[in-house]
Amino acid sequence: MRDILIGIDAGTSVIKSVAFDLKGRQIAAAAIPNSYETVGRTGAVQDMARTWADTARTLSELSGKIENLGARVVAIAVTGQGDGTWLIDKAGDPVGKGWLWLDARAGDTVLRLRGEGGDAERFSHTGSGLAACQQGSQLRWMLDEAPEMLEGAATGFHCKDWLYFKLTGIRATDPSEACFTFGDFRTRAYSETVIDVLGLRGQKYLLPDIVDGAVTHHGLSESAAALTGLVAGTPIVLGYVDVVCTSLGAGLYDPGSDTGCSIIGSTGMHMRLATSPDDVRLNDDLTGYTMCMPIPGVYAQMQSNMAATLNIDWILSVAGGLLKSMGVEKTKAELLAQMEVWLAEANDRPPIFHPYISEAGERGPFVDASARASFIGLTMSSGFPDMVRAVFDGLALAARDCYLAMGPLPQRVRLTGGAARSAALRRILGGALGASIQTSEREEAGAAGAAMIAAVSLGLYGSMAECIQEWV
Secondary structure, eight states: OOOOOEEEEEOEEEEEEEEEETTSEEEEEEEEEEOOOTTTTTTEEOOOOHHHHHHHHHHHHHHSSTTTHHEEEEEEEEEEESSEEEEEEEOOOBBEEEOOOOOOHHHOOOOHHHHHHHHHHHHHHSSSSOOSHHHHHHHHHOOOOOOOGGGGOOEEEEEHHHHHHHHOOOOOOOHHHHHHHHTTTTTEEEEEHHHHHHOOOGGGGOOOOOOOOOOOOEEEHHHHHHTTTTTTEEEEEEEEOOOHHHHHHTOOOOTTSSSEEESSSSSSSEEEESGGGOOOOTTTOOOSEEEEETTTTOEEEEESSSSSSHHHHHHHHHHHHHHTTTTOOOOOOHHHHHHHHHHHOOOOSSSEOOOSSTTBOOOOOSSSSSSSOOEEEEOOOOOHHHHHHHHHHHHHHHHHHHHHSSSOSEEEEESSSSSGOOOOHHHHHHHHHTTEEEEOOOHHHHHHHHHHHHHTTTSSSSSHHHHHHEEE
């Protein structure tokens, strides 16, 4: 009996394969830590062959946890970290390493493109601000600064597209990533205007076909079946980008309610639902993202602060380093527990922290690759607890800035991501937004969202709305 859906979520820090029953209950999961390399001061790349090998291994490990998994799988859906540039040649082999969303080498390219004119017209089609993390900016940097990087390249993928290719042999991308980078969100197709503004007419051959996983799927290849231990021909669904899948799993789609959704992970994604193209609110600063959802005519409008929990990781590393220098070793779990104590000890008026700790700067609600973190207002009475509180306040106020760039503040925010478990962060965020905070019970909202797309694609539900009622 086929009674299992698998969602693959290839994130920046962890690659996961998660099994769900047909009603959305999580059965088992397999995860492998991910890793990337830095290139110079601002580059960040990932080994493509290793990413595929690790993904295949999670599927194999899942088979060891569920009896007769291969014969029970209805479909496998794949999502992953967004943005970036993963190039392959005609034979399907990687051309170099995959550029990540963390890569900021194209920062100056973005400034130049925004200043050349035409960016407002590009923005009117994509609904998404230009940033160094995007494939369009990165390809233009390669073309201008290192054309040899494009030699032999036949197709430009994002992370999940690469994995879909390895699972099926099909070169494709989904409507969400295709349109916010190179397309028009209204038509869900590539835009010649956008491609011309980016100066990539000669590189259009790199763009794969757009495949909507909500209505289309392909079969697991013989080679991928042999590697994973699953059955060749098993339907494989190309999910939308990870933030869209996470928003599905966490409950953003709730028409008629004033609900936002925030993912507080390595980066912070803050979303509002647009129920038609006319409901999309484009700001004058040409920032944010408009992403197609796997529901006709519906969009997730987003503003994203580049570094969210990266700021918490930094302040934890400072604390851990100081303690270690005094001969005291603390695990990350112990430091996280202590963080709640520090927050309780902080003064009522802590300093201000600008949470731009990422080397890639900031992308929402403003774009500045040179933006960097700083404390303002330190006094002789400021202690380490006050600095910790300032970091949390900075994250909450960055979220407020992002929501205000998309319209009025929401009355309710559904929260997911690693930091959603922090009671202190929930309180601080609710105060900054003036909103009630609901925490998603889903530990793996991204994988669940991908599996939900598969459930609709395979006809297990008549619509995404029906699936959401049972899965979220």
